[in-house]
Amino acid sequence: MNLLPAIERQTSENPDSSVIWLHGLGADGNDFAPIIPQLRLPEDMGIRFVFPHAPEIPVTVNGGFVMRAWYDIFEMQIDRRVDVKQLLKSAEAITACIDHEISRGIKQDRIVIAGFSQGGAVAYQAVLSRPESIGGLLAMSTYFATWNSIDLSESTKEIPLEVHHGLYDPVVPEHLGQHAVAKLQEYGYKPVYRTYPMEHGVCPEQIDDISDWLQRTLKK
Numbered sequence: 001m002n003l004l005p006a007i008e009r010q011t012s013e014n015p016d017s018s019v020i021w022l023h024g025l026g027a028d029g030n031d032f033a034p035i036i037p038q039l040r041l042p043e044d045m046g047i048r049f050v051f052p053h054a055p056e057i058p059v060t061v062n063g064g065f066v067m068r069a070w071y072d073i074f075e076m077q078i079d080r081r082v083d084v085k086q087l088l089k090s091a092e093a094i095t096a097c098i099d100h101e102i103s104r105g106i107k108q109d110r111i112v113i114a115g116f117s118q119g120g121a122v123a124y125q126a127v128l129s130r131p132e133s134i135g136g137l138l139a140m141s142t143y144f145a146t147w148n149s150i151d152l153s154e155s156t157k158e159i160p161l162e163v164h165h166g167l168y169d170p171v172v173p174e175h176l177g178q179h180a181v182a183k184l185q186e187y188g189y190k191p192v193y194r195t196y197p198m199e200h201g202v203c204p205e206q207i208d209d210i211s212d213w214l215q216r217t218l219k220k
Contacts, residue, residue, distance in 0.1 A: 022120070041214065133155045
């Protein structure tokens with residue numbers, strides 16, 4: 001499989017960890033690249049940040065307009081009717097990104113996937129179905145689209161797992177974040193759930209929490 005085009009940023013010349021960060025519907029890899037300096041990570045943390053671009057496809061709920069999307073959405077009740085085949089294909093593309101980082105010398109347990117909105121739904125599928133566990137999963141303002149069909153891997157049950165959501169999110173309502181956490185707990189995972197007084201986005205308090213989580217998760 002060809003690798004997705006992506007933006008890369010490194011915090012040192014010889015990174016020993018990788019963060020693959022998936023954007024939301026209609027955005028691209030540039031969306032989260034500016035967050036790196038805001039994380040204020042320690043200088044001795046060598047991280048390669050990878051921000052892949054989703055393919056450009058028609059999106060039904062947006063009148064068939066072509067935009068970057070990890071999968072099509074058929075109805076506004078986005079947790080119910082999505083193009084699961086496209087979601088699975090995108091998850092395979094992220095698996096290829098993970099394998100590429102491993103081929104570049106990064107150990108599996110030092111690779112983290114972060115996903116926002118649509119990117120989070122793909123992240124759930126890619127990470128939790130992977131036969132070998134990776135370093136961690138951060139799911140932001142998203143939902144567990146494949147909760148009733150995913151083939152979960154036992155090796156992922158102890159993965160560090162953070163779920164973040166805005167209390168006033170009009171795009172992906174907060175109850176979908178709660179639902180994801182409930183299903184994860186039901187399946188034996190131990191997610192940490194954090195909410196913020198925001199809509200569909202990222203806030204300064206959350207950025208601080210992400211920084212703390214990355215530092216704990218990727219601590220040598």
